[in-house]
Amino acid sequence: MQNTERTDFSLWRRIVGGPALAxxxxxxxAISWSYPSGxxxxxxxxxMPHLVSGTLMFFGLTILVSDLRTTDSFETEQPxxxxxxxxxxxxxxxxxxxxxxxxxxxxxxxxxxxxxxxxQSGPLSIVIYSAAVTLAGWLLFIVALGxxxxxxxx
Amino acid sequence: xxxxxxxxxxxxxxxxxxxxxxDDYPDxxxxxxxxxxxxxxxxxxxxxxxxxxxxxxxxxxVVESKPGAGGNVAxxxxxxxxxxxxxxxLMVGGHAVSAALYKSQPxxxxxxxxxxxxxxxxxxxxxxxxxxxxxxxDLIAKAKAAPGTLKIGHSGVGSTQHLTGELMDLKTGADFIxxxxxxxxxxxxxxxxxxxxxVIDTGTVMTPQEAAGSFxxxxxxxxxRWPDKPDVPxxxxxxxxxxxxxxxxxxxMPAGVPAEVADKLRASLHAAMADPDVAARIAxxxxxxxxSSGEEMRAMVERQIGLWKTVVDAAGIQKR
Amino acid sequence: MAxxxxxxxxxxxxxxxxxxxxxxxxLGQVIGLLPGVGAITAISLLLPVTFYLDPTSSVILLxxxxxxxxxxxxxxxxxxxxPGTPSSVVTCLEGYPLAQSGRAGFALxxxxxxxxxxxxxGVLIVVLAAIPMAALALKFGAPEYTMLxxxxxxxxxxxxxxxxxxxxxxALVGIALGMVGSDANTGQYRFVATDALADxxxxxxxxxxxxxxxxxxxxxxxxxxxxIDVKLSYKDLLPTRAELRSMVAPVGRGASIxxxxxxxxxxxxxxxxxxxxxxxxxxxxxxxEFGKGHLPGLCAPESANNAAAQTSFIPTLTLGIPGDAxxxxxxxxxxxNGIIPGPRLIVDEPQLFWGVIASFFVGNIIxxxxxxxxxxxxxxxxxxxxxxxxxxxxxxxxxxVYAHRSSVTDVVLTLVFxxxxxxxxWFRFEPAPVLLGFVLGPMFEENFRRxxxxxxxxxxxxxxxxxxATLVFCGVALLAFTLISPIVSRRKTLKSLKGHGGPFSV
Numbered sequence: 001m002q003n004t005e006r007t008d009f010s011l012w013r014r015i016v017g018g019p020a021l022a023x024x025x026x027x028x029x030a031i032s033w034s035y036p037s038g039x040x041x042x043x044x045x046x047x048m049p050h051l052v053s054g055t056l057m058f059f060g061l062t063i064l065v066s067d068l069r070t071t072d073s074f075e076t077e078q079p080x081x082x083x084x085x086x087x088x089x090x091x092x093x094x095x096x097x098x099x100x101x102x103x104x105x106x107x108x109x110x111x112x113x114x115x116x117x118x119x120q121s122g123p124l125s126i127v128i129y130s131a132a133v134t135l136a137g138w139l140l141f142i143v144a145l146g147x148x149x150x151x152x153x154x
Numbered sequence: 155x156x157x158x159x160x161x162x163x164x165x166x167x168x169x170x171x172x173x174x175x176x177d178d179y180p181d182x183x184x185x186x187x188x189x190x191x192x193x194x195x196x197x198x199x200x201x202x203x204x205x206x207x208x209x210x211x212x213x214x215x216v217v218e219s220k221p222g223a224g225g226n227v228a229x230x231x232x233x234x235x236x237x238x239x240x241x242x243x244l245m246v247g248g249h250a251v252s253a254a255l256y257k258s259q260p261x262x263x264x265x266x267x268x269x270x271x272x273x274x275x276x277x278x279x280x281x282x283x284x285x286x287x288x289x290x291x292d293l294i295a296k297a298k299a300a301p302g303t304l305k306i307g308h309s310g311v312g313s314t315q316h317l318t319g320e321l322m323d324l325k326t327g328a329d330f331i332x333x334x335x336x337x338x339x340x341x342x343x344x345x346x347x348x349x350x351x352x353v354i355d356t357g358t359v360m361t362p363q364e365a366a367g368s369f370x371x372x373x374x375x376x377x378x379r380w381p382d383k384p385d386v387p388x389x390x391x392x393x394x395x396x397x398x399x400x401x402x403x404x405x406x407m408p409a410g411v412p413a414e415v416a417d418k419l420r421a422s423l424h425a426a427m428a429d430p431d432v433a434a435r436i437a438x439x440x441x442x443x444x445x446s447s448g449e450e451m452r453a454m455v456e457r458q459i460g461l462w463k464t465v466v467d468a469a470g471i472q473k474r
Numbered sequence: 475m476a477x478x479x480x481x482x483x484x485x486x487x488x489x490x491x492x493x494x495x496x497x498x499x500x501l502g503q504v505i506g507l508l509p510g511v512g513a514i515t516a517i518s519l520l521l522p523v524t525f526y527l528d529p530t531s532s533v534i535l536l537x538x539x540x541x542x543x544x545x546x547x548x549x550x551x552x553x554x555x556x557p558g559t560p561s562s563v564v565t566c567l568e569g570y571p572l573a574q575s576g577r578a579g580f581a582l583x584x585x586x587x588x589x590x591x592x593x594x595x596g597v598l599i600v601v602l603a604a605i606p607m608a609a610l611a612l613k614f615g616a617p618e619y620t621m622l623x624x625x626x627x628x629x630x631x632x633x634x635x636x637x638x639x640x641x642x643x644x645a646l647v648g649i650a651l652g653m654v655g656s657d658a659n660t661g662q663y664r665f666v667a668t669d670a671l672a673d674x675x676x677x678x679x680x681x682x683x684x685x686x687x688x689x690x691x692x693x694x695x696x697x698x699x700x701x702i703d704v705k706l707s708y709k710d711l712l713p714t715r716a717e718l719r720s721m722v723a724p725v726g727r728g729a730s731i732x733x734x735x736x737x738x739x740x741x742x743x744x745x746x747x748x749x750x751x752x753x754x755x756x757x758x759x760x761x762x763e764f765g766k767g768h769l770p771g772l773c774a775p776e777s778a779n780n781a782a783a784q785t786s787f788i789p790t791l792t793l794g795i796p797g798d799a800x801x802x803x804x805x806x807x808x809x810x811n812g813i814i815p816g817p818r819l820i821v822d823e824p825q826l827f828w829g830v831i832a833s834f835f836v837g838n839i840i841x842x843x844x845x846x847x848x849x850x851x852x853x854x855x856x857x858x859x860x861x862x863x864x865x866x867x868x869x870x871x872x873x874x875v876y877a878h879r880s881s882v883t884d885v886v887l888t889l890v891f892x893x894x895x896x897x898x899x900w901f902r903f904e905p906a907p908v909l910l911g912f913v914l915g916p917m918f919e920e921n922f923r924r925x926x927x928x929x930x931x932x933x934x935x936x937x938x939x940x941x942x943a944t945l946v947f948c949g950v951a952l953l954a955f956t957l958i959s960p961i962v963s964r965r966k967t968l969k970s971l972k973g974h975g976g977p978f979s980v
Contacts, residue, residue, distance in 0.1 A: 017901030021643055028650055031665055040931040043923045045657035045664055052646055052653075059643040066639075077899070083694035084896065087687065087868060091889040094872045095882045107869055114868040117694040118861040133866050137873065145511065146519065147877045148218065191518070191799065198809055201522060219518070221879070223656075223672045255661070305928060311661040333927055334659055336740070336920070339795045339802075343739060346793070347612040349928060358809070362794050362816020438812050472660045 014067040022060025029053035083117040090114035102152040103141070108134045179239055179415050183214040187232050188244045189225030195358070195439065196225075199273055199403045200244040202435045206426035211419075215242075224252055224312065226259060233261035237268070237410035239419060244273075247314045247401030250455050254462035255312045257473045263459060268411045269451040270420050272404040273427065274441030277376035278318050279360045279386065281353050281369040283345060290373040293352065294326050294393045301329035307341035307350035310334055312471065315341075317462055318375055318399045319354050320469035325394040345369065356401075357382065357440025375399040381442065403441070404451050416448065479601055482828030485530060486836050491829070494531045498538020499837045500844065505539065506546020509558030509682060511874055513543040517803045521810070529811040530826045534833040536804050541593065541783045541834065545841050548585040548776060549852055553578060554867055556686040558678060558874075560913045561747035561779035565772070566685055567906060572767030579711050579853045584769065585776045586845040588725050592777030593838040595729035596736065596784025600831055604820075607737040607785065608792040614738055616928055617935050619921040621945035622738075623914045626745045628949050629752035630907040630914075631956065638956055641907045644898075648911025649918070651675055658920050659927075670883035678878045679888040680912055682871050684905040687892025690864050711849070713769075721773045724754050728774035729781045736782030739789040739797035740917075748910055750778035756952070784834055791827060793817055 028049060038044025090113040097106035112130040115121050121129070141147045186204050190196045197219065204215040220228040225248050235241035245267075253263040280290060287293040297304045308316040311334050319332055330352065335341040338355040345353045346368055353359075354375070363369040373389045374380050377398035389397040405423055407416065424445045426432055433443045446454075466473065486495060505516040516539050524532035547562040552569035565585065572581040599607065614622070630645040631638040654665040655674030666672055713721070728750040735746040754770045755761055764771045789795045794816035796802040808815050813823065820827045855863070875888045895905045929935040936942050 013900055013902075017903065020901065021647075021903075024647065024650075028665075035662065035664060041926055043659065043926060045660050045662040047923075048919045049650070049653055049664065052649055056643065056646050056650070059639055059646070062639060063643065077692065079900075080691055080695050083691045084893070087691050087694060088889055088893065090865075090868055091687075091872060091885060091892075094876075095885045098872075098876060098882060098885075103873070107873070110872055111865045111869055114690075114694070114865040115861075117864075119695065120861055129862070129865070133869060136866070137869055140508075141873055141877070145508075147511075147515075147873075149873075149877060191802075194802065194806065197521075198806055201525070201810065205525065217522070221673070223669075227672075311659060331927065333924060335924075336658065337802075340740070343612065343789075343793070343795050344615070347615055349615040358814055362814050362818060366817035368817060435810075435812060438814070439809065472662050474656065474661050474663055 014070070015064070018060045018062070018064030018067055020060070021063060022057045025053045025056030025060060028056065082119075086117040087114055090117075098149075102150045104134060104138060104151055107137045179418055180211050180213040182240065183216050184211070184239070185241050186215050186217045186244060187228045187241060188217060188219050189221060189228030189246070189248075191219060191221045195356075196244050196246050196403065198439065199436065199441075202432060203273060203405075203423060203426050206429055206432055207422050210422045210425055224248055224255075226252055226256065229263070229267075230260045232406065233266035233408055235408050237408040237412075239407065239411055239415035241408065242270070242419065243267075243406045245404045245406045245455075247403075247458070249406075250458035251312065251314050251317060251462050253459045254466045255471070255473060264452065264456055266409050268407040268409055268416055269448045269455065270405040270407060270416060271423050271448065272402050272444050272446045272451050272454070273423070274436045274439065275400050275402045275444045276356055276439070276441035277374045277380050277400050278315060278354050278356060279371045279383075280322075280373040280375070280389070281345065281355070281360045281364070281371050282351060283348065284367055284370050286351065287370070287372065290387060290389065290392050293372060294328050297328035297330055298326075302331060304328075304352065305331045305333050305350040306352045306354060307333050307335050307344045308353070309338040309341055309355060310336065312474075314399075314401050315354050315356075317465050317469075317471075319352075320471070321399065321461075321465050322354070322389065322394065322397070324465065324468050325397055342369075361440065382437075382440070402444070402454070404446075406451075420448065478824065478828045479832060481824065482830075482832030483835075485825050485829030486534065486832040491531055491534060491833070492836070494527070494535040495538050495833045495837050496840055498535040499542035499841050502539035502542020502544075503546040503841065503844065506543030506558075507549050508870065509547070509550050509556045509562070509678070509686070509874055511877060512558050512678070513540045514799055514803065515877065516543070517800060521803065521807060524807045524810060527811075529808055529813050529823075530829045532807045532811055533804055533826070533830050534837075536807055537787065537830060537833065538837050540800050540804075541780065541837065542841060544780050544783045545586065545589050545845060548589070549582065552581045552585065553852060553855055554686070555689040556867065556871070557681045559681070560677070560909060561775065561782075563681055563685065563906060563909050564747040564751045564775040564779075567751070567765060568767055568769075568772040571765065572772065573856065575767055577710070577767070578856055579849050580713065581767075581772065582849045582852060583711055583846070584713065584721070584773050586842060586849070588721070588728070588773035588776040589780040590838055590842045591725050592729045592732055592780035593784055593834070593841075595777075596733050596781035597831065597834045597838065599733045599737075599781075599785055600788060600834070604788050604792050607788050611737050611739060611789055612793075613941060615939075616921045616924040617939050617942040618945065619738075620918065620925050621936055621942045621949065622745070623918040623921060625945050625949045625952070626748060626914050627911065627918065628952050628956075629749055630910045632752045632755055632952075636902055636904050640903060644903055644905070644907040645911035645914075648908040648913075649915030650911075651680065651908070652912045652915035653919070658916070659923050668883060670881055675887060675912075676875070676878060676881075676884050677909075677912065679875050679884045680891050681909055682875055683888040683891025684895035684908060686867065686871050687888060688895030688899075688905070690867060691892065691896045693860055694864050696860060717769055721769055724750075724770035724774035725777045727753060728777035731774075732778030732781030733785045735778075736785035737788045739786075739795055745914070746782035747775035747779040750774040756955070787830070787834075791815065791819060791830065794819065 032046050032049035035046030035049060036044035037046045037050060090110045093113055094106045094110035097109055108130050111133045112126050115126045115129060142151055186200055188196045188200050200217045204217050207215045220231055228243060232241055232243040249263060306319045308319055316332060323330055333350055335344060338359040341353045342359050342363060344350045360369060360371055364371050371386050373392060374386045375389055377390050379388055427443050427445050436443045485491060501516060505511055517536050547559055548565045550556040551562040551565040552573050555566050555570045557563040557566050569581050627645055631642040654671050656663050731750045732746040751771055754774045755764050786797050789797050790801045796805045805815055872885055875884050936946055
């Protein structure tokens with residue numbers, strides 16, 4: 001919440017938003033191109049994807065046009081690259097470890113890496129903190145809830 | 155807290171699968187894989203037999219749900235598990251349907267499995283709104299008189315119920331519109347609400363509505379009359395000679411399980427089903443408890459795969 | 475009815491039955507706190523236990539988990555912006571900002587009380603009108619569902635603070651995401667990049683990604699110890715007279731909307747909270763306040779989703795038709811106990827039928843009683859500095875999503891949606907309509923295609939059936955009103971000031 005500030009709706013943001021949406025629609029159309037549309041009575045699997053992707057491309061361009069004309073300012077936020085990268089890394093390490101190594105190593109690494117996103121933490125405090133959260137996670141998910149997950153390895 | 159309540163928890167056994175003789179089998183918990191979500195018919199059947207088997211074998215038989223892709227996720231998992239007897243699968247009629255419906259499967263529906271025994275066999279019933287048609291002959295005659303007007307609601311494209319309806323088209327020459335719903339209950343709702351004219355589904359879906367006087371059950375899909383409903387004529391004795399669709403539940407294992415292990419599990423399953431209480435619970439699901447040999451089950455699955463392949467091709471159903 | 479209800483009360487007030495009701499709602503409340511773990515997981519874990527209980531206790535226990543989780547779901551949404559269900563997404567919209575401004579305890583109290591009132595209204599409808607409501611639900615065929623869902627999608631364009639076109643575009647993105655998986659009408663796979671997507675994208679990963687993960691990225695690196703002033707005195711907790719007055723009508727409207735939609739099998743409960751929110755926003759004299767912790771926007775959807783949770787038992791209990799996965803599990807529990815639920819349940823098993831309904835009444839009172847003292851405890855969670863809290867939230871999300879269906883792809887997708895939810899705000903796109911589109915899109919496609927199949931492609935069917943025609947009228951009116959009102963307000967503001975926005979500024 002603290003990272004928001006009132007800035008102009010900067011030009012590159014105005015240029016990228018609409019086309020990104022249109023590109024999403026175009027990609028969708030490209031993938032669904034081979035899906036048969038069928039008829040109105042017997043609609044094929046492609047009918048709705050074609051309709052939706054077409055509308056998305058149209059809206060994308062509409063939004064581009066109006067974004068270029070607008071003079072509004074609105075609240076934007078400074079990109080939090082450090083958090084973005086480290087939180088992503090934490091989730092990815094969780095994914096990489098959960099099946100081969102089990103829940104406990106995956107939880108420990110994910111917590112430790114995500115803790116790095118905030119510059120305040122020193123190495124020792126990260127280790128202690130992560131161990132504590134992992135223990136709590138184990139108590140919650142395995143002991144209390146009994147989720148059918150392997151604790152260590154397969 | 156929950157753990158104590160649950161009695162037998164799916165603790166994943168971490169032992170490396172050392173080969174064990176039948177004397178020692180089982181010395182740890184057995185995973186009973188189902189390909190559908192908890193609470194469904196498959197789950198219910200699995201739980202009904204898992205409990206007495208746990209007592210008989212002295213090790214927990216733990217029902218574990220691996221839903222997805224019409225049961226194929228579970229079948230794939232089981233076919234690739236160690237053939238040590240500690241991974242077993244609840245199979246359903248859909249196992250044979252999938253073999254016909256999917257362009258390619260990551261496993262061979264026959265060769266990659268050891269078939270243990272069928273558990274229950276159940277037919278489908280053809281039902282209409284009460285009073286809408288006099289008999290199954292009346293229904294088929296009206297359907298033929300006005301092709302492409304009467305609608306059959308079914309529980310999803312590629313479900314056994316759907317293919318049974320398509321087979322009825324093929325064999326009687328009637329031309330129904332087949333309307334997909336999400337599950338038998340939704341199809342039954344559509345029949346109640348008057349949106350479709352016919353529903354073909356299991357006794358569990360139909361019987362309560364018939365008892366309440368909302369549905370007429372016109373016919374049964376088995377070759378001979380079903381013991382629970384001796385007054386309901388079969389399709390084969392009325393409009394479609396040789397019509398014989400009976401779906402099933404059963405137990406399978408990965409291919410290559412030692413014969414002694416398979417025999418021991420089969421004996422335990424049969425013992426469980428011999429218990430009158432268990433048999434009664436299976437019967438309550440509209441199924442006839444039907445213990446079989448592994449060969450019988452395999453032959454039945456093979457026969458059904460052939461039948462469904464014909465139906466899928468003839469009805470022009472999109473393969474996945 | 476009173477007589478039967480008393481019969482039900484006599485069943486539920488037996489000590490052992492009461493214990494199961496208590497245990498069920500308590501467990502539901504706790505489970506609901508953990509987004510992603512959710513009622514379905516809890517009920518399927520407990521299903522084996524019902525083997526050892528009588529049918530009435532089984533259903534009372536499982537039902538308690540279900541509606542108890544509705545209370546719990548609001549807590550994670552308000553405190554941490556972590557929604558696990560479509561209805562708690564709506565709770566995030568107003569509840570989270572309110573908590574951020576230091577009024578978390580107040581927000582929790584408001585939701586607990588609104589939930590209670592909504593539930594009680596729902597129970598009342600079940601007691602008084604179960605049979606007629608079930609009959610009404612049967613009148614909803616494919617055309618009605620199509621138009622109902624379309625109305626919901628139109629409402630989507632009203633639930634964000636941005637312009638209608640932007641919001642509607644986001645709903646379309648949600649619809650597109652909802653198409654992943656096998657096509658319900660032909661079985662063909664669409665947009666299935668890996669086998670893990672064959673059953674579609676999970677709602678849990680989408681909701682937790684768009685809301686939870688993006689919020690963590692936004693705040694994780696705050697160096698200053700973010701500390702929300704936690705006010706806990708009675709004066710801070712209780713609403714002022716004016717606030718109280720502003721909530722009475724929204725709670726009532728929410729409860730009515732929820733009770734109505736809940737009775738429609740499948741579709742209802744998911745739409746109820748969104749519709750209640752959209753309605754409040756539409757009729758509000760201060761629409762600009764929404765999204766900043768506006769009370770009517772918090773209490774109306776809460777009341778609606780709890781009313782819907784109760785009335786969604788109507789089709790299950792009176793027709794034997796499960797509307798959603800939770801109801802299917804409850805029917806499964808009955809079948810395990812040898813009872814095949816159907817239209818005759820109410821006649822054949824009056825003890826069961828009325829016992830379960832009376833348990834809703836008792837269970838909701840228990841929920842209210844256990845919720846209010848717990849508010850203080852939950853709020854203290856926010857007094858933990860955020861940099862100590864967020865890694866645990868990351869963990870909660872990862873494990874919750876993974877446990878949902880043991881899929882690592884789901885966890886990866888949660889991250890992808892988290893990044894999307896973070897980045898989209900840069901371009902003034904809001905995440906809430908994506909979720910609504912995701913939930914409603916498949917329902918729209920399924921029912922629209924079914925309508926065309928049933929009525930040979932005849933579009934007039936939407937206008938010739940009375941219920942459908944009414945829904946079309948509501949949708950068109952809503953659309954027209956949305957497009958015209960900015961023009962009107964623009965004219966007004968033009969007179970006083972120079973124009974700000976307007977219909978074409980999207």
